[in-house]
Amino acid sequence: MKSIADIKAIRDQMQARIVNRDNSDAELETRIVVGMATCGIAAGARPVFNEFVDLVAAKGLHNVKVTRTGCLGMCKLEPIVEVFVPGEEKVTYVKVDPEKAKEIFTRHIVGGQVVNEYLIGEQ
């Protein structure tokens, strides 16, 4: 069974990378933000959040953060995911599920192309 002690190994690996990183990296961070108001949670935001986390972790992308936020003001369109790529406009995806999250990850986060089918207005 995994224990807290196992975390030391992961920490050491990650620390080695941080030392090699240059300081301008913080501004180059991509953020995936998942709405977690009551309506978002009820509509399935938690599995979407965890899907993105696993995809980023598995791919070892060190400049991508997955975070939560509260109400994004469009209950009917939840789960809502906002993607902030440095130097680009915010992209808002609506009615996201874990399958769509996989596609958004592959095509947008990794591939750099916005997934137009999942934008507001396309739904």
Place this chain on the structure above:
Amino acid sequence: MREIALNILDIAENSVKAKASLIEITVTAADNILTVTITDNGKGMSKDFLEKVTDPFTTTRTTRKVGMGIPLFKDAAEMTGGSFEIESEPGRGTRVTARFVIDSIDRAPLGDISDTAVTLLGPDIDFVWVYTVNGRSFTFDTREIKAELGDIPINSPEIISFLRNLLKENIDSINGGTVL
């Protein structure tokens, strides 16, 4: 909500919004009662506000007039023949307690506590989870994890994935085949 664990996520989000630095969550199954408590040291609520908070027409948010999280959790517990309480003191914090009758057909499954716990992780907030089934208990304290992590954020994707698996294994072992 399809799972009680999703209600817990939603209620804990209230504590995060109330600027809590420490949130303690207990999930205890014993004698056909599943008890969930969520205790925070956030900004708390006045007596007047507290009286209104279980009513679905109260919220301090401006984007939408209806706060649903607390009423939903209360209904979910009371529907099973259980009970619901909320205590709060301005400047000190809030405690929410929900009791569910385990064998009620109206009870939602407990669902995935590990997913809920890791979704809430953040650098500026600590959690203590105490999970107890039939007298066997597991405690997860993010302060212990952070002490190991040093300057690596606890909500880095790799750390979240690792902690989710750690929690799942420990919770499965506590459950010992019991499905809540």
